[in-house]
Amino acid sequence: MSEPRTPEVESLLQQAGADDQTIDAVKRVDALLQNWRRRVVKRELSHVAIRDLGLKLDLAQLDVLTAIEAPVHEFGETGGEETMVSTVAARIGIDPSRASRLIAELVDDEYAExxxxxxxxxxxxxxxxxxxxxxTGAVRAYRFLLMGDFFAGWSAEDLSRFLPLLERFSHWAEDVETRRGNVLAQIEVLAEHVAGASEPEGV
Structure with a gap:
């Protein structure tokens, strides 16, 4: 039996109404995001900040401190609300019991109360x-210094174009159900292919 072949992504995108320029953008942006995701998982910048600033904290504790502070630009509508253990857990997506343990450690070490x-x-x-x-102020300033050094080489025109576009792009994964509905026919083709590939030979 011949190996089932995944439908060409270009063909599926074309069926969904994407032109060549959009298809190229999707592939390039996805590659950038996957690389960025791997770097974020490693948390390289946070590790370096903890080291350079001589902090006696780990990444999880630093995340909790930031979630307690809750800068509005980072946590949107929940920024500025009264902060409970459950609020911290929701802000950074961890189990409330883990949030409670981390907060207890930070209270013991007098970072929180x-x-x-x-x-x-x-x-x-x-x-x-x-x-x-x-x-939290030192870590934020550390990030800003490094990012400021990076953006220093950008023109005012580049920045004025980049920031609104980045903000617009940051919402791309919201309202997944609507986006699914827009490309449901292509998703069904992929699902049928996966089902066919998993069937034992001779069935």
Missing amino acids: RVASQADSRRTLIALTDKGREV
């Missing part, structure tokens, strides 16, 4: 101490 809610004194919130704010 438990405080009463102004709206409801029965509710316990998490806040950064001065020590915690020093850390």
Whole structure:
């Protein structure tokens, strides 16, 4: 039996209404994103920041500190809200029990503290101490310095074009159901191919 052949992605994209320029952009952007994702998983910049700043924290603890601080530009609508253990867990996508353990470590080391809610004194919130704010401020400044060095070679015109486009692109994975609906016929072709490839010979 001959090996089933995955439908050409170019053909599927054309069927979905993409022109050659769009197809080329999709392939190039996907390659860049996959490479970026691998770098993000390694968290190279954060490792270097922790080392250069002499922080006695690991990456998970640093993530929790940032989630407690919750800069609006990083966490959108949840930035500025009262922060509880469950809020931290939701902001960085970890289990609440793990968030609770990490917060306990940060409280013990005086990077964070438990405080009463102004709206409801029965509710316990998490806040950064001065020590915690020093850390998050230093890490953010570290990132800004490196990024500033990178962008220093860009023209004002390049920056004015790049930033709105990057912001627009950052929403591409939202509303997945609508996007699925737009290309459902092509998805069904892929699903049929995968099903056929997994069938034992002779069936």
